[in-house]
């Protein structure tokens with residue numbers, strides 16, 4: 460016997476009211492997949508990228524708010540937001556399992572239609588990196604043809620990162636640090652003072668519980684980010700081998716270099732000291 464949801468009280472007349480699709484603007488979202496090659500597998504390729512961009516949008520929303528909360532000593536909400544960002548990153552790590560069902564011959568069919576477009580030009584990804592402290596002015600260049608986007612990205616590039624705000628918090632809690640005022644657009648350089656401060660925190664968690672929790676949230680986040688980078692390069696090698704990327708780099712050789720990026724260096728180093 461089939462169920463009639465209306466008898467269960469489900470609303471079924473939306474003539475004059477907002478429904479699910481209206482609220483989520485689904486027509487626009489679901490009308491944004493334009494297959495250029497016409498190949499069956501291109502749908503996977505497009506949706507994989509688009510969903511990653513949507514998750515990155517949420518990640519940025521949370522990261523900006525977490526940075527703001529740390530700057531105003533509002534740590535409980537910051538922890539909650541950072542935990543969410545790590546879970547999003549893990550979600551993105553798992554999503555490589557779907558893309559890895561794409562085989563080399565399947566990718567080759569759509570490759571001619573991609574032109575020079577590449578995730579390398581993802582401005583949201585660049586903003587995530589800037590917010591997490593990986594500052595590299597060269598990464599602004601692919602966006603120079605879009606001045607409004609460059610202004611937006613430059614703001615993230617020139618602002619303190621999440622880690623910069625964490626270090627300013629350490630200073631407000633009494634640690635003497637040499638990294639609290641600097642040109643925020645410069646890449647972050649390892650500091651022994653910062654290492655010593657984190658060492659104090661890790662040696663006495665009960666005394667510095669909030670800072671200890673913050674440090675672990677940051678490590679969680681970088682751990683998940685490292686896994687994302689690793690799964691990306693492995694998936695890429697599986698699909699295109701050592702061919703050049705559509706964005707023009709050496710491909711796997713470039714992505715392997717990115718595995719060496721360290722976002723929160725003292726938090727990793729401190730583990731050897733303990």
Ligand code: HEM
Nearest residue numbers: 507508511577578579581584695704705706707708710717
């Ligand atoms: C078949 C699938 C994919 C291949 C073959 C691929 C390949 C590559 C290659 C070769 C690069 C280096 C730049 C270049 O020369 O193009 C790159 C960069 C990048 N890709 Fe992918 N990718 C794939 C899927 C994805 C997906 C699903 C995302 C999610 C958004 C993504 C995001 C990125 C990002 C953000 C970069 C820049 C990394 C950095 O500069 O550190 N890629 N990709």
